[in-house]
Ligand SMILES: NC(=O)C1=CN([C@@H]2O[C@H](COP(=O)(O)OP(=O)(O)OC[C@H]3O[C@@H](n4cnc5c(N)ncnc54)[C@H](O)[C@@H]3O)[C@@H](O)[C@H]2O)C=CC1
Ligand SMILES: CC(=O)C(=O)O
């Protein structure tokens with residue numbers, strides 16, 4: 046561990062052995078506990094007189110910072126207050142977060158994180174994470190080591206190249222905030238020790254002209270590097286991480302569509318890695334779909350699915366649902382399973398021969414024969430409305446980044462042919478959601494089964510309160526990461542992703558009208574532990590676990606860090 050203190054970070058909350066004295070103790074967010082230092086600790090650590098004389102418990106400190114948090118009028122203000130708190134006192138930050146998870150998740154995560162990313166360079170205060178530049182690949186190793194963690198100390202690296210941040214696109218260096226945000230969720234939800242993960246941004250330039258022309262922009266000032274130089278940079282990053290942090294899972298976040306699948310395919314069988322937008326999203330959406338399908342009483346196999354915005358997330362969802370159909374349904378051939386899906390992108394319905402499709406999208410393209418005889422305005426660009434009219438889908442997934450795309454006309458058309466239309470506007474942040482739950486439920490007289498990517502308030506329709514599930518990969522990735530850490534899995538297998546989805550699906554109960562299709566974000570700690578246990582078991586069954594799995598429940602429980610002040614020893 047760091048030079049300033051020692052702590053065994055592999056078990057819940059072990060003794061913090063502090064080497065520094067005086068003001069240095071207070072300026073490190075892992076050793077500082079402000080007015081919660083006891084009289085004896087103040088004396089031992091030579092911080093007597095450096096703070097008000099009163100003593101406050103963690104609970105009372107939390108009340109105080111909660112009031113400060115609440116007094117902010119703007120969401121960005123709340124975000125910056127929390128950020129500053131984390132830089133002062135990490136235990137207090139996580140205790141506050143865990144005590145008010147449902148209220149604070151929308152601040153440190155979607156939707157507010159989107160604004161924080163866009164405003165990164167103008168609100169910049171102090172650094173957190175590791176910034177790697179494509180112009181200096183020779184500095185990758187040194188920079189990672191400068192973070193101060195040892196070879197055995199890292200469970201997770203969350204990395205983005207910032208090209209496809211949420212639904213707000215290329216955000217250059219500001220993408221570091223999504224890596225920080227995701228890792229905060231890992232800690233708050235799954236108890237990953239805050240000193241066992243590293244947020245990383247790969248600064249490969251930006252094509253965002255607003256950033257390039259802003260004097261305050263803090264990243265490399267050139268367009269995005271692509272092609273061989275980009276691939277070499279990724280290769281060097283992956284090789285370096287696996288060498289210097291052999292136990293770390295590499296979590297890819299918000300990488301652009303053209304690279305996300307390529308990187309995953311290139312490394313998934315070689316190193317311990319996973320793509321959250323492709324695999325995490327697929328697992329959470331599969332769980333929500335299984336719940337919704339149960340409400341409809343129609344087998345998954347018999348649904349017709351439109352994926353609007355069939356990029357990383359959309360195709361990931363389609364892939365996992367297809368696998369589920371092949372595993373459990375009557376679909377015997379892949380072709381049969383593929384035939385249930387209608388993928389749409391910016392160019393309209395994907396059709397075979399479209400040279401704009403990426404390799405990972407090609408198998409999903411529809412045959413020209415499938416649309417023969419359709420009555421449409423422009424056969425070269427089949428719109429969502431065209432597809433809905435002709436296919437009569439029962440499931441509509443939105444991962445398009447196109448706010449408001451599920452118009453009243455589209456939804457009413459779908460609802461004409463489906464008793465319980467399943468409609469998931471999953472794009473983040475809130476402004477990108479393809480529709481609001483209130484509109485969807487109004488337009489369908491309360492029949493729609495809805496889940497969203499960002500949080501929404503419940504909707505009351507004719508005496509029924511519809512609680513809206515937040516179908517966000519945050520219900521999956523923390524538990525997956527914890528499961529990988531506990532089992533020291535050498536790979537993240539498809540079986541592990543599927544086990545995570547099943548564990549989540551098993552926590553849903555939809556017997557009550559209007560019940561949410563997924564557990565609430567306020568239960569995130571329980572959800573993450575449940576997912577982690579399933580992942581540990583699966584890793585063990587598949588032979589990728591590198592530690593003996595004897596009692597997964599105990600092993601997961603013991604590993605979870607709690608936001609409590611540990612015992613202190615001045616050394
Ligand atoms: N709820 C959740 O857990 C998650 C939600 N998402 C959201 O899904 C959205 C997409 O994310 P990714 O798949 O990572 O991005 P992506 O860029 O890989 O995919 C977006 C797709 O939407 C298509 N598209 C763009 N504009 C369109 C339009 N006007 N009409 C039809 N299609 C259009 C593009 O062709 C592309 O295929 C984002 O808003 C993101 O926040 C992504 C991951 C997880
Ligand atoms: C949730 C998430 O990963 C996204 O919106 O990109």
Ligand SMILES: [Mg+2]
Pocket residue numbers: 211298299321322
């Ligand atoms: Mg994402």
